[in-house]
Structure formats: C-alpha cells, structure tokens
Amino acid sequence: MNHPVYLKKITLKEYTRAVVRPPLVTMCVLLGVFFSAAFGVLLYIADDLNLKASQQSRLILKKALLNRQKEIRNHLTDYAVWGEAYSNLSPRVNTEWAWDNQNLGTSLYSVFGYEGVFVVTGDGVTAYSVVNGRYSPPSLPAWLGSDPLPGLRHSLSLSEGRAISGLVVTAGKLTILSAAWITPEEGKANSAGNSRPSLMIFADQLTPGELNDMGQEYGIKQVRLEGNTPEFIPEDGSTLVVSGSGGSVRLRWAGEDPGGALLTGMLPLLFLSMLAAGIISVSLIQSAARRARINDENTFLLEQSRLALLSSERRFRDVAETTTDWIWETDDQLRLTWISGRFTAVTGHQVSDWAGRSLAEFLLDDSHVLSLLKQSLRKKENLTLSACRYLTVHGEQRFCRMTVKRYSISTGRSGVRGTATDVTSELETQVRIRYLSYHDDLTGLPNRARLKEFLTEQLQNPPDTENPLALMMVDLDNFKPVNDIYGHTAGDRVLHETASRLSDCLKSTGLVTRHGGDEFIIVISETGGKESVENLCSAIIREVSQPFYINGNAVRIGASMGIALAPQDAQDMAGLLRFADIALYATKNAGRNGWMFYQREMGEKIAQRQEMENELRKAIHEEQLRLVYQPRYDIKTSRVTSLEALVRWEHPRQGQIMPDRFIPVAEEAGFISELSDWVMLTACRDVHDLFPGLSVSVNISAVEFKDGALYGRVQRALKLSGLESTRMEIEVTENAMLLNPEKTIQIMNEIRVLGVKFLIDDFGTGYASLGQLRRFPFDGIKLDRSFIMPIETCPDARDIVASLINLGKACSLDITAEGVESKGQMDLLSQMKCDVLQGYYIGRPMPPEQLKKVMPELPGVQDVL
Structure with a gap:
C-alpha cells in the first residue's frame, strides 16, 4: 500500500517537471547557442592573441639582432678608429702590441664574446687573427668557411670606412661580421696614399648559448637555430627566417600562449554564467520549484564553499611552506601571533620560541623600523622595509x-601581517660591487675612479704654494722581465707586494692608487714642501729596491717617479697627471730609478721630440731621406767588393740630420720597420742598377727582430729590386743578441736560407760575449772605429785588435775594420790578416751618382765594373 505523503511528493515532482521542462529546454537551447557563440568568439580572440604574440616576438628578435650588430659596430669603432691601433696594425701588424700587450687580444672574447678578431691588409691577407681568445694563424675565409672580404670592402667604400656589420650564414651557423677601416681618427682612412686600407673585423658567432641568452634578455625563451632554410619558405608560429650572406636560417623559440591563458580564465566563467542564468530562468518559471532548488543550491553552494575554503587553506599552506620567504602576523601591539614554517629554515629559530614575542625584539630594536611598523597600524597602504637587521639562532647578523x-x-x-625575504647575499653583493668600483682587484688599492673622486675633493679648495698638493706617478723599472721569466702569477705577486710597500711608505698621509699595469699614482694632500716629498721618494726607492723573493729567487726591480705640484704646475686632475707623466718620462731618460719634479722645459723637449716624430713620418713618404754609400775594401783581392748604405735626412729647415738623431725616434715611435723597408729597397735598387758585381750592406735595428715579418720584408726588397740575395748583407748591433735570443736566431736562420749574410756592427762596444757570438749565425764582424784609431801609436791597442781578429777567425767569421783613415792603419791591419777595410782612407760616404763617378779611382774597382 502506497504512502499518501510519498504519492504527493511523486505527483508534485512530476507536475513540476511537466511545467518546467518546455521552457527549461528552450532556455537551455538559447543558453547553448549563446555559449557556443561566446566560445567561438573566445577562441577567435585567443588565436588572435597568440598570432600577435608571435609577431611581437618576431619583431623583438629582429630588433635584438639589429642591436647586437650595433653593439659590435660600436666596439669595433673604439678599436679601429684609434691612432695607436693604426700605428701598430697598418700596414703591418705589431704582434707584441696587439697580442703580447693584449691591446687586441683575449679580452674581446672573454668580455664581449667575439669568437673572431681579424686584421686584414689592403692586399686581402689576414695579418692577425684571434680565434676564441687565442692568437691563431687561420685567415678569415678559412675560419668562416667563405670569403666575405669583397662584400665587406664594397660596403666599407659606401660608408667611407666607418664600421659596418652584417649576417653571414655558413654551414648552418649564423655569424655577425663587423668591419671597419683601421684609421688614426674619424674620417682619415689612409694617410699613406691611395693604397687600400687595412681592415679590422670582429666576428660574433651566435652559438646556442648566445641565442638563448639574447632571447632571455628580451623575454623570449629557448631561442634556437634550425639550420639552413630556403628564403621562400614562409615564417609560421614561433619562427623567424633570417637571411644573410651565404643563405638563410630559421630561428625558433618557445612562444607565449596568451590565448591559452585567456581560455583557462574565461571558460570557467562562461560555464558558471550559463549555469547561473539557467538557474535564474528556471526560478522565474515556478516559484515553488525555485524555492526548493534555491534551498538545494544553497546547500550545494555551501558545501562547495566549504570545499573551496579547504582548498584555499591547503593552497596557502603549501605556498607558505615551499616559498623562500617566511610569512608572519602580529596583533596591534606587534606581538607575533602566527609564523610560517619557513621561519625555522631561514633563521634557525623555532616558531614556538617566538610565538607571542614582540617583532621589535626580533628586529634588533631598530627605532626607525619600529616607527614605520607602528605607522602601518594606522594606515591602510602597504609598506616595504628594505633592510631589516636580525640575528640567526647562531648569532649571525643578517638582513631581510x-x-x-x-x-x-x-x-x-x-x-599587521606580511612576508620577510632574506636579502643578505644581495646586500653583500652590492657592497662588493661598490668596493670593486673604487678599488683594484689585484692589489686592493684604490683605482682611477677613487683617484678622480679624491682629487676632486682635494682641489675644490686649492692648496697654497707653501704646502702644495703633490701627485706622484710611479712606474716600476725592470718589471717586464719578471713576467717574461717567472710568469704573470709571479708578476702579480710583485705588484701586490709593491702596493703594500708603497702604502707603508705613505702611511696615512694621502692616497696610493694603481693606475694600471705596473704604474701607481700617489697623492699627498699636505706635503710640507719639496723636501718632504723628496724624503718620501727616497723611502719609496729604498723600499721598492729591496728584493722580492719568488720561488726562492731574489728578484730586484726599481722605481722611476715623476712629480707634479698643485697649484704651481696645475690645478686640475688632467693637468697634474699630464705633467707628472712628462716628469716621469724625463726620469726614465735620465737613467731610471729616481725622481724628477715637473719643469716647463720638460714639456718643450717632449713637444720637440713629438714634432720630430711627426716630421720623420712625413719625410719617409715625401722623399726627404737620402742614401749615401761607403765602399769596403777586400784586402785579399785588393779591391772594393761591397758598399754600406747609410741613410741621411735632408730636413727642409734644419738641413742634413744624421741617423743617430732620428733612428732612435723611429724605434720608439714604432715605425722603424717602415723606415728600414725604404732603406733596403732603395739600396738594393741602387746597387742593382749602378754597381753590378758589388754587394751592399744595410743596417737593421735590433728591435726589428721582434717582428716576425722581417723575413718577408727582406724577400720583398730583393724581389722588387731584382738584386741577387747573395749580394745583400744585413748589419745588426750586439743588442740583437740580447732581445729574445731564440726568436732572433730563428729569424736569422730563415733569412740566411735566402743567401743573405749577417754582420755584427760596432763589435766590442756592446754586451755580447764570445759564447753568444758562437750561437748566432753571423758571417762576419765589424770592429768598431774606437779600436782602430789608436793602433798606430798604442801597442796595447794593436794587441787588442789582433786578439779580436784572431777570436773572430777562430769562429770562422770575416773581419771588417771600421774607421780606417790612414795608410799606416791599412798596412797594420793587413799584417794582422784583417779581411775587409772601411773608412775615409778607402772612401767617404757619397751619393750613388757621385760614387759612380769616382769608383774608377778606388783600389781594384776596374776588375769588377
């Protein structure tokens, strides 16, 4: 038997269903149509957002490549448009300057990441290359796999030598090449004539790591290269086709998905909106059903809210326990009422030990911080405290x-409640960065930035002449051999110890800074007069001259100092540095290991020397140089068999200048090789054209043996002149045996293979020993005139000359006597079995045309003409 209540419920339910179902179905259909339309629009918007995100990433990536090209052009311009680089790289490369001194070396790879640095001559020859931070012989085309030089030269001709850049694709790799003419300054491409200028080329090969870092910098993730790609294949999705010389490559990255995020956020809202609309529509159809359903829905929503609250609490707890920050809460008296579990992991303290205790006690009672916290109790806005001090459980002070x-x-x-983030490492890094910005990393001394700041402070109130400010520039003498012999690690130890000794000498009255390399700057704000400065200089010389012990070896160096005073010499930093440098230069010229105060005439001498250097550069190209030739008489054959080429400078104002005045200038200024090339080529041509059958000797500076290109230069002079190599002799002084002996021997052996002979000039006046003489491949020696002049009147002088001749013959060397000025000297040297005579008695130095005319009057010349 059915229960009436049960039947009533069934009837009511069926009735409600019959009444509600038609409009409910209609409403559901309408909601379905609306939802489908909304979903379609949402998908369209999401797809459009993804497309725009890809386009924006593609545009940013193109901009990143352009910025990288601009950056390499800027770096290249700093190196290419540089007078010192022009002097040492064009037209010949000074490897010592470029690589040994690291002016164009490892830093371009380690700092900027440039895998390739090349110097290409006007003839297209790669004269210098650094690959992956190492001095390397490969040419640019060999390293790159293709030859970009024609295209680079064409682009540079359009930009008038200013730095250009472009992309090159080879073997599926993308490389940024930047090239510029090597010039002394902006707009001067080639001061030597119309020859093609040398190029400096930087190459940045975009490795997977560099591409990824470049993308990260602009917010694009996982940028990678997919290899060669035909240009006509369209870009799609997160890709970019990059075209360059040699082909195209495709770049791909992990694209953002803003459309997906939109769908994730909006779809639940649309669904809930549809559900709510359906509920409201149904409730309007039948109030009774609506009440019942509202009751059911309220119960359902309450359960859902309870579950959502549980989920939110679980989420908050998980975040609080996994984040690196710890979360806290206090009452209105700043007593801690709740602390997250990360508190223990970060500080070492237990949460239970601090529950109920004051936050002020934890923050080391910092009054300023506490004041701000109390203000936060009265205000609604958020507050951030950047550096709050606290102690860990072990008593270590840290910051949050x-x-x-x-x-x-x-x-x-x-x-109040909030979060706490430990920032101790961040603050320590900031302190370290500030320290490094004002101190030298090797010695710990203040650096140039600190020097500038200190001098600016001191010179704001100019010192008086009775108690001037002194700036001392200290340069270490004989420091380079320490690096060469014992290595750079030992050199760093010497610099560190020197810094300590200088600081001890100065004590607390001034500032000691490292200016760079082995150069230091000392500033004394209150000198007490020149006498006090000289006492300090004496102390510095005494301390620096004390031996440094390296691996059990006592190493000694010296110190040269130049001093400028303010206000006497200058009242600004630039002037003081310049005048101290001039005084230092004068000290070195005076013999080193001493000091000098700046004097006005010092600057004038340097200006005169600079003027001579500039005029000598012009003289080489403006035909102001002349060659004269002095005959050499062979005793065995009784005839003149060779000539010595001697250079003279016909100065337009000063008249004839002898080589002892301008050759040292060319050596120090770095263009002695250019001068020697002119001498070699001119001498070989004159002898080939005017003196058939005779040999010619030319003088080569000892410093030129540092240049590995000497062999090619000699070979070029012989080829262009047509002179047989066996008719050429090279004269060098004994100093050539002291500068890098192994390299000198190697170069001499290479040149001797051509048939060229080597002679020691002015033998006996240098430091060469007999043992060194036997090591080097010399063919003869020339006894200095100082030994020859007294042999007629001094028996001891005759004995010395005879001994030197015997020593030379014991080494199988031909002996030439210089400075023969009388028949008596000639007869004595003949008796001593000297091989060759040279001097005024044989013939004075003469221009080639004049010598050609008087040649028949010289002994035995008729036999060779």
Whole structure:
C-alpha cells in the first residue's frame, strides 16, 4: 500500500517537471547557442592573441639582432678608429702590441664574446687573427668557411670606412661580421696614399648559448637555430627566417600562449554564467520549484564553499611552506601571533620560541623600523622595509626585506601581517660591487675612479704654494722581465707586494692608487714642501729596491717617479697627471730609478721630440731621406767588393740630420720597420742598377727582430729590386743578441736560407760575449772605429785588435775594420790578416751618382765594373 505523503511528493515532482521542462529546454537551447557563440568568439580572440604574440616576438628578435650588430659596430669603432691601433696594425701588424700587450687580444672574447678578431691588409691577407681568445694563424675565409672580404670592402667604400656589420650564414651557423677601416681618427682612412686600407673585423658567432641568452634578455625563451632554410619558405608560429650572406636560417623559440591563458580564465566563467542564468530562468518559471532548488543550491553552494575554503587553506599552506620567504602576523601591539614554517629554515629559530614575542625584539630594536611598523597600524597602504637587521639562532647578523600590510576583522581584532625575504647575499653583493668600483682587484688599492673622486675633493679648495698638493706617478723599472721569466702569477705577486710597500711608505698621509699595469699614482694632500716629498721618494726607492723573493729567487726591480705640484704646475686632475707623466718620462731618460719634479722645459723637449716624430713620418713618404754609400775594401783581392748604405735626412729647415738623431725616434715611435723597408729597397735598387758585381750592406735595428715579418720584408726588397740575395748583407748591433735570443736566431736562420749574410756592427762596444757570438749565425764582424784609431801609436791597442781578429777567425767569421783613415792603419791591419777595410782612407760616404763617378779611382774597382 502506497504512502499518501510519498504519492504527493511523486505527483508534485512530476507536475513540476511537466511545467518546467518546455521552457527549461528552450532556455537551455538559447543558453547553448549563446555559449557556443561566446566560445567561438573566445577562441577567435585567443588565436588572435597568440598570432600577435608571435609577431611581437618576431619583431623583438629582429630588433635584438639589429642591436647586437650595433653593439659590435660600436666596439669595433673604439678599436679601429684609434691612432695607436693604426700605428701598430697598418700596414703591418705589431704582434707584441696587439697580442703580447693584449691591446687586441683575449679580452674581446672573454668580455664581449667575439669568437673572431681579424686584421686584414689592403692586399686581402689576414695579418692577425684571434680565434676564441687565442692568437691563431687561420685567415678569415678559412675560419668562416667563405670569403666575405669583397662584400665587406664594397660596403666599407659606401660608408667611407666607418664600421659596418652584417649576417653571414655558413654551414648552418649564423655569424655577425663587423668591419671597419683601421684609421688614426674619424674620417682619415689612409694617410699613406691611395693604397687600400687595412681592415679590422670582429666576428660574433651566435652559438646556442648566445641565442638563448639574447632571447632571455628580451623575454623570449629557448631561442634556437634550425639550420639552413630556403628564403621562400614562409615564417609560421614561433619562427623567424633570417637571411644573410651565404643563405638563410630559421630561428625558433618557445612562444607565449596568451590565448591559452585567456581560455583557462574565461571558460570557467562562461560555464558558471550559463549555469547561473539557467538557474535564474528556471526560478522565474515556478516559484515553488525555485524555492526548493534555491534551498538545494544553497546547500550545494555551501558545501562547495566549504570545499573551496579547504582548498584555499591547503593552497596557502603549501605556498607558505615551499616559498623562500617566511610569512608572519602580529596583533596591534606587534606581538607575533602566527609564523610560517619557513621561519625555522631561514633563521634557525623555532616558531614556538617566538610565538607571542614582540617583532621589535626580533628586529634588533631598530627605532626607525619600529616607527614605520607602528605607522602601518594606522594606515591602510602597504609598506616595504628594505633592510631589516636580525640575528640567526647562531648569532649571525643578517638582513631581510619585509612587506607589511595592516589588517582588521569583524571581531575587532587588528594588527599587521606580511612576508620577510632574506636579502643578505644581495646586500653583500652590492657592497662588493661598490668596493670593486673604487678599488683594484689585484692589489686592493684604490683605482682611477677613487683617484678622480679624491682629487676632486682635494682641489675644490686649492692648496697654497707653501704646502702644495703633490701627485706622484710611479712606474716600476725592470718589471717586464719578471713576467717574461717567472710568469704573470709571479708578476702579480710583485705588484701586490709593491702596493703594500708603497702604502707603508705613505702611511696615512694621502692616497696610493694603481693606475694600471705596473704604474701607481700617489697623492699627498699636505706635503710640507719639496723636501718632504723628496724624503718620501727616497723611502719609496729604498723600499721598492729591496728584493722580492719568488720561488726562492731574489728578484730586484726599481722605481722611476715623476712629480707634479698643485697649484704651481696645475690645478686640475688632467693637468697634474699630464705633467707628472712628462716628469716621469724625463726620469726614465735620465737613467731610471729616481725622481724628477715637473719643469716647463720638460714639456718643450717632449713637444720637440713629438714634432720630430711627426716630421720623420712625413719625410719617409715625401722623399726627404737620402742614401749615401761607403765602399769596403777586400784586402785579399785588393779591391772594393761591397758598399754600406747609410741613410741621411735632408730636413727642409734644419738641413742634413744624421741617423743617430732620428733612428732612435723611429724605434720608439714604432715605425722603424717602415723606415728600414725604404732603406733596403732603395739600396738594393741602387746597387742593382749602378754597381753590378758589388754587394751592399744595410743596417737593421735590433728591435726589428721582434717582428716576425722581417723575413718577408727582406724577400720583398730583393724581389722588387731584382738584386741577387747573395749580394745583400744585413748589419745588426750586439743588442740583437740580447732581445729574445731564440726568436732572433730563428729569424736569422730563415733569412740566411735566402743567401743573405749577417754582420755584427760596432763589435766590442756592446754586451755580447764570445759564447753568444758562437750561437748566432753571423758571417762576419765589424770592429768598431774606437779600436782602430789608436793602433798606430798604442801597442796595447794593436794587441787588442789582433786578439779580436784572431777570436773572430777562430769562429770562422770575416773581419771588417771600421774607421780606417790612414795608410799606416791599412798596412797594420793587413799584417794582422784583417779581411775587409772601411773608412775615409778607402772612401767617404757619397751619393750613388757621385760614387759612380769616382769608383774608377778606388783600389781594384776596374776588375769588377
């Protein structure tokens, strides 16, 4: 038997269903249509957002490549448009300057990441290359796999030598090439004539790591290269086709998905909106059903809210326990009421030990911080405290950043809550960065930035002449051999110890800085007069001259100093540095290991020397140089068999200048090789054209043996002149045996293979020993005139000359006597079995045309003409 209540419920339910179902179905259909349309629009918007994100990433990536090209052009311009680089790289490369001194070396790879640095001559020859930070012989085309030089030269001709850049694709790799003419300054491409200028080329090969870092910098993730790609294949999705010389490559990255994020956020909202609309529509159809359903829905929503609250609490707890920050809460008296578990992991303290204790006690009672916290109780805005001090459980002081927010609840309870982030490492890094910005990393001394700041402070109130400010420039003498012999690690130890000794000498009265390399700057703000400065200089010389012990070896160096005073010499930093440098230069010229105060005439001498250097550069190209030839008489054959080429400078104002005045200038200024090339080529041509059958000797500076290109230069002079190599002799002084002996021997052996002979000039006046003489491949020696002049009147002089001749013959060397000025000297040297005579008695130095005319009057010349 059916229960009436049960039947009533069934009837009511069926009735409600019959009444509600038609409009409910209609409403559901309408909601379905609306939802489908909304979903379609949402998909369209999401797809459009993804497309725009890809286009934006593609545009940013193109901009990143352009910025990288601009950056390499800027770096290249700093190196190419540089007078010193022009002097040492064009037209010949000074490897010592470029590589040994690291002016164009490892730093371009280690700092900027440039895998390739090349110097290409006007003839297209790669004269210098550094690959992956190492001095390397490969040419640019060999390293790159293709030859970009024609295209680079064409682009440079359009930009008038200013730095250009472009992309090159080879073997599926993308490389940024930047090239510029090597010039002394902007707009001067080639001061030597119309020859093609040398190029400096930087190459940045975009490795997977560099591409990824470049993308990260602009917010694009996982940028990678997919290899060669035909240009006509369209770009799609997260890709970019990059075209360059040699082909195209495709770049791909992990694209963002804003459309997906939109769908994730909006679809649940649309679904809930549809559900709510359906519920509201149904409730309007039948109030009774609506009440019942509202009751059911309220129950359902309450359960859902409870579940959502549980989920939110679980989420908050997981975040609080996994984040690196710890979360806290206090009451209105700043007593800690709740602390997250990360508190223990970060500080070492237990949460239970701090529950109920004051936050002020934890923050080391910092009054300023506490004041701000109390203000936050009265204000609603958020507060950030950047560096709050606290102690760990082990007593170590650390720093945290706190984010604070006031809270209040309906029960009347209020307080503050927030997060704490440990920033100790960040602050320590900032302190370290500030220290490094003002101090030298090797010696710990203040650096140039600190020097500038200190001098600016001191010179704001100019010192008086009775108690001037002194700036001392200290340069270490004989420091380079320490690096060469014992290595750079030992050199660093010497620099560190020198810095300590200088600081001890100065004590607390001034500032000691490292200016770079082995150069230091000392500033004394209150000198007490020149006498006090000289006493300090004496102390510095004494301390620096004390031996440095390296691996059990006592190493000694010296110190040269130049001093400028303010206000006497200058009242600004630039002037003091310049005048101290001039005084230092004068000290070195005077013999080193001493000091000098700046004097006005020092600057004038340097200006005169600079003027001579500039005029000598012009003289080489403006035909102001002349060659004269002095005959050499062979005793065995009784005839003149060779000539010595001697250079003279016909100065337009000063008249004839002898080589002892301008050759040292060319050596120090770095263009002695250019001068020697002119001498070699001119001498070989004159002898080939005017003196058939005779040999010619030319003088080569000892410093030119540092240049590995000497062999090619000699070979070029012989080829262009047509002179047989066996008719050429090279004269060098004994100093050539002291500068890098192994390299000198190697170069001499290479040149001797051509048939060229080597002679020691002015033998006996240098430091060469007999043992060194036997090591080097010399063919003869020339006895200095100082030994020959007294042999007629001094028996001891005759004995010395005879001994030197015997020593030379014991080494199988031909002996030439210089400075023969009388028949008596000639007869004595013949008796001593000397091989060759040279001097005024044989013939004075003469221009080639004049010598050609008087040649028949010289002994035995008729036999060779």
